[in-house]
Amino acid sequence: MKKQPKTSLGKRGALGISTGANAVINVIMVLISLSCLLPILLIYVSSFTAESAIRAHGFSLFPKEWSLSAYQMLFEESLAQIVVSYRNTAVLTVVGTVLSLFIMTMYAYAISRQVFAARKALTFFAYFTMLFSGGLVPSYIVNTTIFGLRDNMLVLLLPSLVGAYNIIVLRTFFSSADNTPIIEAAKVDGASEFRIYGQIILPISKPALATIGLFTAIAYFSKWFEVMLYIDSKSKWTIQYMLQRVMQDIQYLRANPDLLMSEEGAEMLANLPNESAKMALTVLTMTPVLAFYPYFQKYFVKGLTLGAVKG
Amino acid sequence: MSSNTLHRASRRRGLSLRTTENLSLWLMALPAIVLFLCFAYLPMTGVVLAFKSFRPKHGIFLSPWVGLKNFEFMFRNATFWMTVRNTLLYNVAFMVIGIVGPLVFAIALNEVRPKGAARMYQTLTIMPHFVSYVVVSVIVFAILSADSGILGNLYKQRGQQPIAFYSEPKYWPWILSGVYLWKNIGYSSIIFLGTITGISDEFYEAAVIDGATKWQQIRHITLPFLKPMVVVLTIMRVGQMFSSNFDLFYQVPMNSGQLYSVTNTINVFVYNTLRNSNNVSLSSAVGFVQSVAGFLLVMGTNQVIRMIDSDLAMF
Numbered sequence: 139m140k141k142q143p144k145t146s147l148g149k150r151g152a153l154g155i156s157t158g159a160n161a162v163i164n165v166i167m168v169l170i171s172l173s174c175l176l177p178i179l180l181i182y183v184s185s186f187t188a189e190s191a192i193r194a195h196g197f198s199l200f201p202k203e204w205s206l207s208a209y210q211m212l213f214e215e216s217l218a219q220i221v222v223s224y225r226n227t228a229v230l231t232v233v234g235t236v237l238s239l240f241i242m243t244m245y246a247y248a249i250s251r252q253v254f255a256a257r258k259a260l261t262f263f264a265y266f267t268m269l270f271s272g273g274l275v276p277s278y279i280v281n282t283t284i285f286g287l288r289d290n291m292l293v294l295l296l297p298s299l300v301g302a303y304n305i306i307v308l309r310t311f312f313s314s315a316d317n318t319p320i321i322e323a324a325k326v327d328g329a330s331e332f333r334i335y336g337q338i339i340l341p342i343s344k345p346a347l348a349t350i351g352l353f354t355a356i357a358y359f360s361k362w363f364e365v366m367l368y369i370d371s372k373s374k375w376t377i378q379y380m381l382q383r384v385m386q387d388i389q390y391l392r393a394n395p396d397l398l399m400s401e402e403g404a405e406m407l408a409n410l411p412n413e414s415a416k417m418a419l420t421v422l423t424m425t426p427v428l429a430f431y432p433y434f435q436k437y438f439v440k441g442l443t444l445g446a447v448k449g
Numbered sequence: 450m451s452s453n454t455l456h457r458a459s460r461r462r463g464l465s466l467r468t469t470e471n472l473s474l475w476l477m478a479l480p481a482i483v484l485f486l487c488f489a490y491l492p493m494t495g496v497v498l499a500f501k502s503f504r505p506k507h508g509i510f511l512s513p514w515v516g517l518k519n520f521e522f523m524f525r526n527a528t529f530w531m532t533v534r535n536t537l538l539y540n541v542a543f544m545v546i547g548i549v550g551p552l553v554f555a556i557a558l559n560e561v562r563p564k565g566a567a568r569m570y571q572t573l574t575i576m577p578h579f580v581s582y583v584v585v586s587v588i589v590f591a592i593l594s595a596d597s598g599i600l601g602n603l604y605k606q607r608g609q610q611p612i613a614f615y616s617e618p619k620y621w622p623w624i625l626s627g628v629y630l631w632k633n634i635g636y637s638s639i640i641f642l643g644t645i646t647g648i649s650d651e652f653y654e655a656a657v658i659d660g661a662t663k664w665q666q667i668r669h670i671t672l673p674f675l676k677p678m679v680v681v682l683t684i685m686r687v688g689q690m691f692s693s694n695f696d697l698f699y700q701v702p703m704n705s706g707q708l709y710s711v712t713n714t715i716n717v718f719v720y721n722t723l724r725n726s727n728n729v730s731l732s733s734a735v736g737f738v739q740s741v742a743g744f745l746l747v748m749g750t751n752q753v754i755r756m757i758d759s760d761l762a763m764f
Contacts, residue, residue, distance in 0.1 A: 155560045155663050163561050170554070171573040174631065177588045178580060180599070184591060196602035197591045245481035248474040255471050260478055267489040270744045273736035274719050275729060276495025276509070277488070283508055284491070297488040300481045331473040360581040363695065367724070382583045382700070385590070389703040392615065413597055416587070424584045431579045432572055439571075442639045 181424070185209070185417035192413045208414035215411065220422065223377040227359060230294055230376065234358040238299045239351055243343075245300070246308035247335045261309070264302045278367065289370045294361055304350050307441075311346040312339055349441035352434045356427055381423050384416055499737035503729040519734035528709075529735060532718040535711065536693050542626055544686045548679060550634050555641035556671060560663075571642075574635025582696035585628060589701055593624070616707040625712065628701055641675060648674050681754055688750040691715060691742045715739055 155163070176199065184197045188205035195202060212220070248254055249261045272280075277297070287293035317339065324334050340347070365379035375383075387406055390397075397403030411419060494509070499519055501512045523529050554574070561567045580588070593614040595601045601611035614620055652670045661669070693714035702712040704721075713721075715735060722732040 154562060159663070160560070160562055163557050164566065167557065167561055167566070167570045170634070171570050174574045174577050174635065177592065177631075178576065180591055181584070181588060192597055196597040196605075197599055198602075241480045241484065244477035248478040251470075251474055253467065253470050254474045256475065256478075260482070263482070263485065267485060269747055270493060271489065271740060272492030272495045273733075273740045274716070275723055275733040275736045276492040276498060278723065279498070279503070279509060279729070280492045280495055281488075283505065285487070296484065300484045300488075305481070331470055331477070335477065356579065360583075362581075362583055367720075378581055378583045381587070385583070385586055385700075385703055389615070389705060393706060417591070420584055420587045424580055427579045427581075428576065431575075435572060435575070439639055439643075442643070 178424070178428070181417050181420050185414060185421045187414055187417075189412050189414045197413075197417075205414070208412075208418040212411055212415040212418045215415075219372065219375070219380060220377070220419075222373055223375045223380045224422070226291070226374060227361075227376045227378070230291070230361065231355050231358040234295050234298065235351055235355045237295075238301075238354045239347060241299055242301070242305050242350070243308055243312075243340065243347070244335065246305045247312055247339055249305075250309045250312040251331070261306075264300075264305050268302045281368065288368055289374065290368070291374050293368045294358075294364050294376070297364075298357060298361075301354075304354070308343075308346060308350060311343055317342070345437050345440065348434055348437040352431070352438060359427060377423050381419055384410060384419065496733075496737050496740060498729065498733040503733070515730075519730045520738075522731055523734045523738070526731065528713070528718060531710065532713050532715045533691075536691060536714040536716075539622075539625070539693065539698075539714065540686065540690050542622070543629055544683060546626055546630050547633055547637060547686070548682055550630050551637035552641050552675065552679065554634050555638035555645060556667060558638065559642060559645045571635060571639075575639070576635070577632045578636035580632075582694075582700045585632065586700045586703060589624070589628060590703070615703065615705050618708050618711045621702060621708055621711045625697060625701060629697065641678065644675055644678055645671060677758055680757060684750045684754050688747040689743070690746055691739050693717075695720065 154160070180197060180199055183199055183201060184192065185208050186204055186206065187198070187201035188203040188207065191198075191201050191203040191205075245260070245264070249257050249264075251257065254260075281293055281297070282288045285293075287296075320338055320342075321334055324338055329337075360378055361376050362378040362382045365374070365376055366382065369375065369379075387410055391403060391406060391410075394403070398407060410416075498509055498512070500514055500516065501509075502515045502518075503509070504512045507513075558567055558570060561570070577585075590598065592599050593601070595611040595613050595615075598611075598614075600614075604611040612620070614624070648670065653666055656666050656670060693716050695716045698712055698714045699717050699720070702708045704717075705712075716739075719732045719735050719739070722728045722735070
């Protein structure tokens with residue numbers, strides 16, 4: 139007997155897909171999810187694999203022999219550099235994210251206020267930087283010759299403090315209709331603009347701050363290009379750049395096999411971590427972000443969707 | 450007190466209140482203004498370098514003009530044309546991969562039950578987005594490397610010679626496209642999913658009463674709702690046609706010279722010319738073309754978007 143359409147309507151009824159189709163899609167989804175997860179898992183497993191097993195059988199998700207020696211070796215040989223690089227990355231990430239959020243929210247708040255005379259001009263002022271940029275060469279020359287930021291950690295911090303896109307998103311969030319009556323009421327009570335910004339707008343904008351803060355933090359945490367471009371001393375490396383240098387040296391030696399005979403090449407090779415230690419270093423580099431993002435997922439899923447609707 | 454003076458007094462107080470308000474707001478905007486000036490606007494003036502012969506001791510503005518000489522070098526440079534070709538081809542490929550992949554994924558993810566599983570699929574598939582490209586290059590190396598990579602060992606176990614991927618250009622368009630899809634499929638599907646979940650159930654209920662199959666519902670309801678976003682995303686990507694993700698093209702092939710014919714894009718070329726050949730003239734000319742072409746394309750595409758749907762235009 140056929141079911142009545144009325145009772146079969148609704149999420150689980152005729153609106154959804156058939157059980158068979160659902161099973162097929164589930165299988166495909168599991169496969170896609172595994173293809174996203176397994177390559178990352180491979181790095182974790184390899185970092186706990188004995189070097190001899192990697193030499194004999196290569197990297198594997200099911201290693202013949204587990205071992206902690208990669209971490210021991212990595213810490214014995216390059217603990218000092220890891221601590222320095224990690225400290226640099228941590229300081230850069232924390233200082234950069236906090237400063238960036240302050241500077242961008244203040245600017246976004248100013249251009250969200252109807253009473254601000256320069257509102258339109260300053261919106262365009264930020265916006266234009268998204269349309270046109272000098273590019274790599276002028277930036278490099280300005281930063282090194284005019285500001286003298288060669289081998290200075292400030293070059294990693296300052297230029298990334300403001301981003302026009304984030305400012306526009308924050309402005310859209312601040313000027314939402316729900317906020318207007320609250321601001322008006324505070325104005326009547328004689329609150330200053332600083333007070334409204336600090337005690338009203340920031341506290342009610344936590345989801346936006348969480349989203350933008352997360353992406354800013356990840357951007358600072360992942361910095362390596364600017365280090366490669368501007369930084370010379372090892373004491374100013376970030377953890378990402380430390381890993382990048384290892385990969386770069388491996389490639390360099392591979393491309394110039396004659397070097398292995400030379401003193402320079404032999405020294406380079408001696409300083410390179412072995413395969414499992416390289417994986418341990420990679421684990422140290424990627425774990426902080428992977429540990430954090432699931433907690434922020436509900437915020438940025440909403441934030442991205444909002445941004446898409448608002449344009 | 451006459452009403453006239455009262456009125457004047459309140460207006461004066463209103464005016465001064467306006468002034469303090471505006472002063473505070475200027476103060477709040479100031480740090481970002483300074484940063485924009487130093488690190489965005491000042492470098493913009495540096496694009497004149499493309500028409501100069503840069504002398505470090507004279508700086509950007511006092512270096513001598515050379516007219517279009519830098520561009521003559523650029524147009525005669527075969528590598529430049531190769532990087533333009535690579536940049537355009539990868540952008541066309543990524544336009545298809547980067548929109549169709551996440552779109553199909555979002556539609557499937559929206560249908561799948563139970564919802565708890567769907568959430569888990571989402572968390573896992575956005576994970577690659579949170580892995581930096583430095584780490585991605587290690588992952589790709591662990592899979593491809595001839596010595597100890599997973600693929601290399603598969604060949605060895607079968608008694609075959611492993612493929613030396615890092616010196617074989619022909620595989621790299623596929624590898625880089627695969628890495629791009631891997632990194633973006635889950636993350637980019639988020640905005641499509643937002644639109645799909647926003648479609649009212651009434652449309653589907655009406656379709657079911659009319660006897661529409663699931664495929665027909667997707668074709669005639671879901672896809673039409675997604676169309677404006679797909680159009681806008683496509684056009685926006687046209688605006689980015691001359692730029693490329695430096696991390697992907699430099700880091701993942703590990704800047705291997707043997708692979709340049711298929712991995713070298715404009716951004717990588719500008720970097721290598723500046724830092725490895727120390728050729729400011731050539732790299733600034735290429736950078737100038739990229740900046741100006743990018744600007745014109747963004748302006749043009751925004752105009753097109755505005756004609757289609759003014760709400761979706763950026764300005």
